[in-house]
Amino acid sequence: xxxxxxxxxxxxxxxxxxxxxxxxxxxxxxxxxxxxxxxxxxxxxxxxxxxxxxxxxxxxxxxxxxxxxxxxxxxxxxxxxxxxxxxxxxxxxxxxxxxxxxxxxxxxxxxxxxxxxxxxxxxxxxxxxxxxxxxxxxxxxxxxxxxxxxxxxxxxxxxxxxxxxxxxxxxxxxxxxxxxxxxxxxxxxxxxxxxxxxxxxxxxxxxxxxxxxxxxxxxxxxxxxxxxxxxxxxxxxxxxxxxxxxxxxxxxxxxxxxxxxx
Amino acid sequence: xxxxxxxxxxxxxxxxxxxxxxxxxxxxxxxxxxxxxxxxxxxxxxxxxxxxxxxxxxxxxxxxxxxxxxxxxxxxxxxxxxxxxxxxxxxxxxxxxxxxxxxxxxxxxxxxxxxxxxxxxxxxxxxxxxxxxxxxxxxxxxxxxxxxxxxxxxxxxxxxxxxxxxxxxxxxxxxxxxxxxxxxxxxxxxxxxxxxxxxxxxxxxxxxxxxxxxxxxxxxxxxxxxxxxxxxxxxxxxxxxxxxxxxxxxxxxxxx
Numbered sequence: 001x002x003x004x005x006x007x008x009x010x011x012x013x014x015x016x017x018x019x020x021x022x023x024x025x026x027x028x029x030x031x032x033x034x035x036x037x038x039x040x041x042x043x044x045x046x047x048x049x050x051x052x053x054x055x056x057x058x059x060x061x062x063x064x065x066x067x068x069x070x071x072x073x074x075x076x077x078x079x080x081x082x083x084x085x086x087x088x089x090x091x092x093x094x095x096x097x098x099x100x101x102x103x104x105x106x107x108x109x110x111x112x113x114x115x116x117x118x119x120x121x122x123x124x125x126x127x128x129x130x131x132x133x134x135x136x137x138x139x140x141x142x143x144x145x146x147x148x149x150x151x152x153x154x155x156x157x158x159x160x161x162x163x164x165x166x167x168x169x170x171x172x173x174x175x176x177x178x179x180x181x182x183x184x185x186x187x188x189x190x191x192x193x194x195x196x197x198x199x200x201x202x203x204x205x206x207x208x209x210x211x212x213x214x215x216x217x218x219x220x221x222x223x224x225x226x227x228x229x230x231x232x233x234x235x236x237x238x239x240x241x242x243x244x245x246x247x248x249x250x251x252x253x254x255x256x257x258x259x260x261x262x
Numbered sequence: 263x264x265x266x267x268x269x270x271x272x273x274x275x276x277x278x279x280x281x282x283x284x285x286x287x288x289x290x291x292x293x294x295x296x297x298x299x300x301x302x303x304x305x306x307x308x309x310x311x312x313x314x315x316x317x318x319x320x321x322x323x324x325x326x327x328x329x330x331x332x333x334x335x336x337x338x339x340x341x342x343x344x345x346x347x348x349x350x351x352x353x354x355x356x357x358x359x360x361x362x363x364x365x366x367x368x369x370x371x372x373x374x375x376x377x378x379x380x381x382x383x384x385x386x387x388x389x390x391x392x393x394x395x396x397x398x399x400x401x402x403x404x405x406x407x408x409x410x411x412x413x414x415x416x417x418x419x420x421x422x423x424x425x426x427x428x429x430x431x432x433x434x435x436x437x438x439x440x441x442x443x444x445x446x447x448x449x450x451x452x453x454x455x456x457x458x459x460x461x462x463x464x465x466x467x468x469x470x471x472x473x474x475x476x477x478x479x480x481x482x483x484x485x486x487x488x489x490x491x492x493x494x495x496x497x498x499x500x501x502x503x504x505x506x507x508x509x510x511x512x513x514x515x516x517x518x
Binding site: 109113114115130131209210212213214215216219220227228229231232233 | 401431432445
C-alpha cells in the first residue's frame with residue numbers, strides 16, 4: 001500500500017493477477033485437501049512408490065546431464081554464430097515444447113524402436129532400447145532439452161560477447177575463452193536451465209508411456225505410477241501427486257531467475 | 263471496390279459465420295419433441311455401441327444417442343460426481359458394483375470377452391502358446407495387475423501354472439495392442455475383440471486357459487435419468503437379438 005507511485009502499475013492489474021494466482025493455486029489446495037494424511041507416510045513409502053521415486057530421480061538426473069552435454073553446445077552455436085537456416089533451426093529445437101509428449105514418444109519410437117529408423121543399427125550394436133531405462137532417459141531428454149537451450153541462449157545473448165572478444169585479443173584460444181569466459185558468465189542461466197530441465201524430466205509422462213512402457217523399477221516413473229495407482233488406489237495416487245507437486249515447487253523456487261541472475 | 267466497403271463485406275461474412283452456429287445451438291435447445299439419450303460406456307465398447315446407437319436412432323425417430331466412452335472407473339467417478347448419464351455400460355462387474363442401489367437399476371450382463379495372445383503379423387518371437395509369455399528373452403506386453411485386463415492376465419497365467427515375464431505393464435489393453443502392432447513387443451495379451459478390431463495389424467492366437475478369466479460386461483439405467491423409458495428401451499435393445507448380433511460380429515461372446 002505504501003509503495004511509491006513511481007512504479008506506475010495500474011491498480012486494476014491486481015484483479016486479473018489475483019484471479020490468475022487463484023486459478024493456479026486452487027487446484028493445488030484441492031489436491032492437498034484430498035490427501036489422506038493418516039496414511040500419507042505408508043502410501044508414499046510403499047515399495048512401488050519408492051521404486052517410482054528413485055527411478056524418477058535417477059532418470060531425471062541422467063537426462064539433465066545429457067541436456068547439459070548437448071544443450072550447452074547447441075545454445076552456444078545458436079547464440080554466437082550465424083548460419084543459413086538459423087531461424088528454422090531455432091524453431092525446430094523448440095519443437096518438443098509445443099509437441100504433445102505422446103507425439104514425441106511416437107517419434108522416438110519410430111526412431112529408436114526395434115522397427116524404427118535406427119532399429120537395425122541398434123540391433124547390430126546389440127543395444128536393446130525398447131522397455132529399458134535408457135528409453136525413459138531418451139524420452140525425458142527429448143522433452144527437457146528445449147528448456148535448457150532456450151534459457152541458456154537467452155543468457156548468452158544478454159551477456160553479449162565483449163568479454164569474449166577481449167579475452168581473444170589477449171591471446172586466449174577459442175576453447176579457453178569458452179571455458180574461462182563464456183561459461184562462467186552464463187553459469188546462473190545454465191543452472192536455471194538445468195533445474196528447469198530436471199523439473200520437466202521429473203514430470204514427463206506422455207513420451208515415456210508411449211515410448212518406454214511401464215514396469216516397476218525399470219520404466220515406471222513417478223508420473224506413470226500416479227496414473228496407474230489412480231485406477232486401484234486413488235489415495236496413493238493423490239499422496240504421490242503431492243510429493244511431485246512439493247518437489248516441483250522446490251525446484252522452481254531454486255530456479256527462479258531473479259534469485260540466480262541478480 | 264473501395265477498401266472500406268470490402269472490410270464491411272468481410273465484417274458481414276464474419277458476423278454470419280459466427281451467427282450460424284449460434285443459431286444452430288439455439289434451435290437444438292428449443293425443439294421439444296427431440297430427445298437425447300446419454301450413454302456412458304467402457305472404451306472397449308466404442309465400436310459396437312456406436313453401431314447400436316445408430317440402429318437405435320433409426321428405429322426411434324427424434325431420438326439422438328450421444329456417447330461418452332472412457333475407462334469404466336473414470337466413468338463411474340463421473341457418474342458419482344453427478345454427470346448427466348442415462349445409461350452406463352461397464353467393462354467389468356467390479357466398477358459396476360461401485361454404483362449403489364439408489365444410483366442405478368439392477369445391472370444386466372449383455373456380453374463377455376476373453377483374452378487372446380497377439381503378436382506382430384510376422385510373429386518374430388515364434389510365439390504359439392501361453393507358455394511363451396513366460397520367456398524372459400521375449401519382449402512381452404501385458405496390462406498392469408491394477409487394471410481389469412491385467413488381473414485377467416494374472417488369472418490365466420495362474421490357471422496355466424506359469425509366471426508371466428512382462429517387459430512392460432501397460433495402462434490399458436489398447437496400449438498393449440499398440441506396443442505389439444508397432445513391433446516393440448513380441449507378444450501381448452489383449453481381449454479377443456481388440457485383436458479382431460486390429461485386423462491385419464496383429465496376429466491373434468487363442469489359448470485354452472483363456473476360459474479361466476471371462477470378462478463380463480454389465481449395463482444399467484441410472485436413477486437420475488430424465489428419460490427413464492428411453493434408457494430402459496436402449497438397455498433392452500442391447501440384449502435383443504439385433505443388439506447381440508452386433509456384439510457377436512465384433513468378437514464378443516454372449517453373457518454367461
